[in-house]
Amino acid sequence: MTTTHPDLVHLLRGPALESFHRGALAIVDAGGAVWRSAGDIDRPVFPRSACKVLQALPLVASGAAEAFGLTDAELALACASHSGEPAHVATAAGVLAKAGVDMQALECGTHWPRDEAVLRALARSGNAASALHNNCSGKHAGFVCVGCLMARAAGREPAEFTRGYLRPDHPVMREVTAALAATTGVDLGQAPMGTDGCGIPTFGVPLRALALAFARVASGQGLSAEHARAAQRLRQAVAASPFHVAGTGRFDTRVMQRLGERVFCKVGAEGVYCAALPGQGLGVAIKLDDGNTARAAEVVMAAVIERLVQLDDDERAFIAALADAPQRNWAGTEVGRLRASDTLRSLLA
Amino acid sequence: MTTTHPDLVHLLRGPALESFHRGALAIVDAGGAVWRSAGDIDRPVFPRSACKVLQALPLVASGAAEAFGLTDAELALACASHSGEPAHVATAAGVLAKAGVDMQALECGTHWPRDEAVLRALARSGNAASALHNNCSGKHAGFVCVGCLMARAAGREPAEFTRGYLRPDHPVMREVTAALAATTGVDLGQAPMGTDGCGIPTFGVPLRALALAFARVASGQGLSAEHARAAQRLRQAVAASPFHVAGTGRFDTRVMQRLGERVFCKVGAEGVYCAALPGQGLGVAIKLDDGNTARAAEVVMAAVIERLVQLDDDERAFIAALADAPQRNWAGTEVGRLRASDTLRSLLA
Numbered sequence: 001m002t003t004t005h006p007d008l009v010h011l012l013r014g015p016a017l018e019s020f021h022r023g024a025l026a027i028v029d030a031g032g033a034v035w036r037s038a039g040d041i042d043r044p045v046f047p048r049s050a051c052k053v054l055q056a057l058p059l060v061a062s063g064a065a066e067a068f069g070l071t072d073a074e075l076a077l078a079c080a081s082h083s084g085e086p087a088h089v090a091t092a093a094g095v096l097a098k099a100g101v102d103m104q105a106l107e108c109g110t111h112w113p114r115d116e117a118v119l120r121a122l123a124r125s126g127n128a129a130s131a132l133h134n135n136c137s138g139k140h141a142g143f144v145c146v147g148c149l150m151a152r153a154a155g156r157e158p159a160e161f162t163r164g165y166l167r168p169d170h171p172v173m174r175e176v177t178a179a180l181a182a183t184t185g186v187d188l189g190q191a192p193m194g195t196d197g198c199g200i201p202t203f204g205v206p207l208r209a210l211a212l213a214f215a216r217v218a219s220g221q222g223l224s225a226e227h228a229r230a231a232q233r234l235r236q237a238v239a240a241s242p243f244h245v246a247g248t249g250r251f252d253t254r255v256m257q258r259l260g261e262r263v264f265c266k267v268g269a270e271g272v273y274c275a276a277l278p279g280q281g282l283g284v285a286i287k288l289d290d291g292n293t294a295r296a297a298e299v300v301m302a303a304v305i306e307r308l309v310q311l312d313d314d315e316r317a318f319i320a321a322l323a324d325a326p327q328r329n330w331a332g333t334e335v336g337r338l339r340a341s342d343t344l345r346s347l348l349a
Numbered sequence: 350m351t352t353t354h355p356d357l358v359h360l361l362r363g364p365a366l367e368s369f370h371r372g373a374l375a376i377v378d379a380g381g382a383v384w385r386s387a388g389d390i391d392r393p394v395f396p397r398s399a400c401k402v403l404q405a406l407p408l409v410a411s412g413a414a415e416a417f418g419l420t421d422a423e424l425a426l427a428c429a430s431h432s433g434e435p436a437h438v439a440t441a442a443g444v445l446a447k448a449g450v451d452m453q454a455l456e457c458g459t460h461w462p463r464d465e466a467v468l469r470a471l472a473r474s475g476n477a478a479s480a481l482h483n484n485c486s487g488k489h490a491g492f493v494c495v496g497c498l499m500a501r502a503a504g505r506e507p508a509e510f511t512r513g514y515l516r517p518d519h520p521v522m523r524e525v526t527a528a529l530a531a532t533t534g535v536d537l538g539q540a541p542m543g544t545d546g547c548g549i550p551t552f553g554v555p556l557r558a559l560a561l562a563f564a565r566v567a568s569g570q571g572l573s574a575e576h577a578r579a580a581q582r583l584r585q586a587v588a589a590s591p592f593h594v595a596g597t598g599r600f601d602t603r604v605m606q607r608l609g610e611r612v613f614c615k616v617g618a619e620g621v622y623c624a625a626l627p628g629q630g631l632g633v634a635i636k637l638d639d640g641n642t643a644r645a646a647e648v649v650m651a652a653v654i655e656r657l658v659q660l661d662d663d664e665r666a667f668i669a670a671l672a673d674a675p676q677r678n679w680a681g682t683e684v685g686r687l688r689a690s691d692t693l694r695s696l697l698a
Contacts, residue, residue, distance in 0.1 A: 002369055007351040011619075011640060013395055014543030016553050019619050019640030020351055022371070046367055109679030112469065116461060123472035134679060194363030195684040204365050270360075270368050290639035291360060291368030330458030330483060335544040 005039035005289055008344045009296040011327070013336040020341070021296035023271060023288035027304065028211035029281055030221035037208075038347050044192050044204025045287045049081045050268030052139050053234050053276075054183050054213055055200075058175040059142040060230035064149040068098040075237035076244035077138030081267055083247025084113035084122070084133035091244060092132045095141040099148040101158050106131040107166050108140045108198040115247065136198035138244070140165075143200075147172045166199040173200060180205070182227060183213035197269060207285040210274060214283025217264065218276035235264045235276065251298045251322065255305065258318055262309050265301055273297040280308055295338065299323055303340035307348040354388035354638055357693045358645040360676070362685040369690070370645035372620060372637035376653065377560035378630055379570035386557070387696050393541050393553025394636045398430045399617030401488050402583050402625075403532050403562055404549075407524040408491040409579035413498040417447040424586035425593035426487030430616055432596025433462035433471070433482035440593060441481045444490040448497040450507050455480040456515050457489045457547040464596065485547035487593070489514075492549075496521045515548040522549060529554070531576060532562035546618060556634040559623060563632025566613065567625035584613045584625065600647045600671070604654065607667055611658050614650055622646040629657055644687065648672055652689035656697040 005022040012018060024039030034041075056078040059065050065075060074095050082088040096102055112129040113119045122129065131137060147162035150171060154161070165172045181188045184205050192204035215221075217235065220228035238245045242256035245266070252265055265275040271288030284304055288296045302322035311319060324339035354371040361367060373388030383390075396403075405427040408414050414424060423444045431437040445451055461478040462468045471478065480486060496511035499520060503510070514521045530537045533554050541553035564570075566584065569577035587594045591605035594615070601614055614624040620637030633653055637645045651671035660668060673688035 002356040002366075002371075004353045013551070014541060016393065016395070016541035016543060017351075018395055018543075019638060021639050022351075044365065046362055046365070107680070109681070111679045112465060116468070119465070119468060120461070120472040123469040124475065126473065192363060192365035194365060194367075195678060195682055197678045197684070199678060199680050199682060202362070288639075289368060290370050290641060290645075292639060292641065296639075329544060329546045329548060330460045331456070331548050332458070333544055333548060335546070 003040045003043070006343045006347070007341050008038070008288070009299045009338070010341045011336060011338050018336065021288050021290055021292055023286060023296070023300065024207055025300060025304075025347075026207040026211035026285045028208060028215050028283050030212070030215040030219045030283075032212055034208070035282055036348060038344070041207040043206065045207055045210070045272065046194055046202045046204055046270065047210050047274070048196060048202065048268035048270055048272050049136065050266050050272040050274040050285075051180060051210065051213070052081070053079045053217060053231070053264070053266060054180050055139060055176045056142050056234055057179040057183070057227050057230045058146050060233050061179075061226040062146050062149055062175065064145040065233070067149050067152075068095075068145055070095065070098065070145070072237040072240040073244045075234055076241040078142035079234055079238055079266065080138045080245045081135045082138060082244065083115045083118050083250060084129070084135065085118050085247050088138070088244065088247065089132045092137040092141050095138070096144060099145045099158070101144060101148060101162065103130060103132050105144045105158070105162050106134070106137060106140050108134045108136045110134060115249075118247070134198065140198065143172050143176065146175060168201045177201065177203070179227065183216055183223065184209040185212060207287055210285035211283040214274050214276040214285065215281060216283070218278045218283055219281045235261060235278070238264060251301070255319070258315060259305075259309065263305055265305070267293055267297070269293060271297045273301045275301060275304070277308055279310060282308065299338060299340055300344060303344055303348060352389045352392070355692045355696070356690050357387070357637070358648045358687070359690045360685060360687050367685065370637050370639060370641055372635060372645070372649065373556055374649060374653075374696075375556040375560035375634045377557060377564050377632050379561070379564040379568045379632075381561055383557070384631055385697060387693070390556040392555065394556055394559070394621065395543060395551045395553055395619065396559055396623070397545065397551065397617035397619055397621050398485070399615050399621040399623040399634075400529060400559065400562070401430070402428045402566060402580070402613070402615060403529050404488060404525045405491050405583055406528040406532070406576050406579045407495050409582050410528075410575040411495050411498055411524065413494040414582070416498050416501070417444075417494055419444065419447065419494070421586040421589040422593045424583055425590040427491035428583055428587055428615065429487045429594040430484040431487060431593065432464045432467050432599060433478070433484065434467050434596050437487070437593065437596065438481045441486040441490050444487070445493060448494045448507070450493060450497065450511065452479060452481050454493045454507070454511050455483070455486060455489050457483045457485045459483060464598075467596070483547065489547065492521050492525065495524060517550045526550065526552070528576065532565055532572065533558040534561060556636055559634035560632040563623050563625040563634065564630060565632070567627045567632055568630045584610060584627070587613060600650070604668070607664060608654075608658065612654055614654070616642055616646070618642060620646045622650045624650060624653070626657055628659060631657065648687060648689055649693060652693055652697060
């Protein structure tokens with residue numbers, strides 16, 4: 001149940017190892033061949049927000065994105081764990097307006113932005129957080145669009161096809177779950193099932209299968225024609241508008257602003273991270289045992305990108321600094337380093 | 350370097366283990382006998398803020414607390430990692446005023462409160478964070494008091510004995526380090542040394558020695574008369590004013606508001622937690638490998654308290670709920686549990 005996974009990330013304070021993070025990693029091609037792996041990649045893992053691009057496939061494949069004229073930014077937001085900055089909130093509201101509904105249609109719940117600067121700005125403005133600020137509001141707006149298109153096709157009111165879309169047996173959620181099953185190749189009926197932070201069902205999927213799904217997103221191989229087209233459209237949208245998939249200063253935004261379509265990477269809660277590397281035809285899936293995403297999984301992803309993606313010298317320096325970074329205290333003094341472990345480096349060699 | 354420690358805390362989503370936390374634990378009496386341990390308790394660990402009570406011993410032992418007439422709340426704040434709530438900020442400012450200086454004397458740096466509600470309230474007020482909001486401002490105000498007393502005794506200006514107090518060779522910091530060495534029994538000259546988040550030196554100390562120091566704080570045994578008196582005074586002050594050692598809704602505040610002098614527990618960064626249990630004459634030191642304090646180390650501490658401290662039924666239910674707690678998503682739906690692992694329960698049996 002608690003396999004001993006390799007130590008992938010080290011935090012040093014002065015000369016000493018202060019903390020470290022263990023985890024598993026799968027890097028797989030679209031044929032399912034494993035390029036590298038670490039730890040147990042067959043144990044089911046909840047993919048959390050790292051699989052949002054898979055959950056957004058029906059938005060494009062159904063024709064809803066086209067029917068409602070969604071832009072790159074709006075499609076990127078459908079794949080996003082955004083920071084709740086004003087531009088994210090406005091974009092989410094815009095998607096709902098195009099589909100003819102408002103934020104009452106969202107069932108994801110409300111939370112305040114987690115980025116400190118964004119939270120401070122919102123509090124200072126005197127406004128409160130709404131469901132539009134939820135980091136998943138773009139994904140949920142996408143679900144609502146699919147429901148609205150179903151309603152239009154049936155000649156019914158939108159609410160008849162959007163209300164209750166969180167339920168596993170709702171027609172929209174059935175499409176979303178089917179996309180996850182098709183891309184990962186996993187029989188989700190047999191998988192552990194839980195409820196995600198935003199209320200939708202989440203299924204335990206082996207890292208191997210999750211990496212396979214991202215290799216398929218990277219290459220189109222092994223996907224239906226509709227899903228292959230949708231995956232390409234979503235990757236292009238995120239590359240064109242990386243701010244909308246995360247936010248100011250965030251890892252995914254910074255990496256994709258810099259590397260464009262060479263990397264599609266996506267953060268998830270609880271130490272999960274996935275990426276599609278189209279140039280290599282590879283998919284990447286990471287899970288840190290302890291659930292540390294922001295500090296640990298990002299470092300692993302940076303080390304993977306540094307090893308695999310074609311980079312010029314400046315780009316290499318940019319990525320290397322994300323895989324091995326000085327740590328500063330409140331007064332700005334350098335007190336240590338956060339970095340990919342030698343174990344991880346050897347494993348990727 | 351990265352020993353495999355037992356899994357102490359489990360996070361379940363639905364029926365499945367989503368994440369888990371490994372770590373080490375020492376529970377020791379004032380004679381150094383180990384009541385229970387888990388993992389490697391001889392590897393040096395930076396105690397971080399968990400050892401603030403040890404670092405505050407000179408404030409009382411030097412006579413500065415008495416000379417400046419510090420109250421229970423002010424002494425509790427000297428042992429605190431506080432939330433930066435208005436009452437914490439005012440108390441820190443009050444300590445400095447009693448010593449005849451102002452917040453310019455603080456060298457701990459500035460950070461915004463980390464508690465979301467406190468941060469929102471401060472941002473909404475239109476004010477900015479200052480060094481007084483730093484969670485360590487009370488400890489630093491205590492250091493400044495020691496320097497001010499030294500200055501008074503020497504007939505000099507306060508600044509001559511307070512400026513640069515962060516430096517390892519400053520007379521104030523030498524007292525603080527000597528207290529850590531005396532209570533833990535560790536030769537800190539041979540210990541790994543780093544810089545803490547608030548700028549002072551921090552030393553790697555085995556969990557066994559850290560637990561011993563807290564057993565000594567619990568019982569007074571093995572301490573100098575001045576340190577024994579100071580430890581008792583500080584424990585009483587925190588028990589009388591537990592709000593000032595942490596803040597609204599925080600673990601240490603809630604536990605000590607409820608259990609009074611039966612427990613002195615103190616959070617530290619990077620998954621460190623310490624406690625003195627006077628009724629049992631035991632000291633507790635915990636370090637989670639992955640550095641997760643708020644989620645993981647608190648659960649371990651709750652399980653230790655539940656096992657060791659004499660509690661009535663209501664108190665037992667209160668503590669049990671901290672060692673095994675439902676987890677809810679943004680919409681308030683129960684999605685899993687965070688709890689002490691069976692491994693930890695067996696180990697404490």
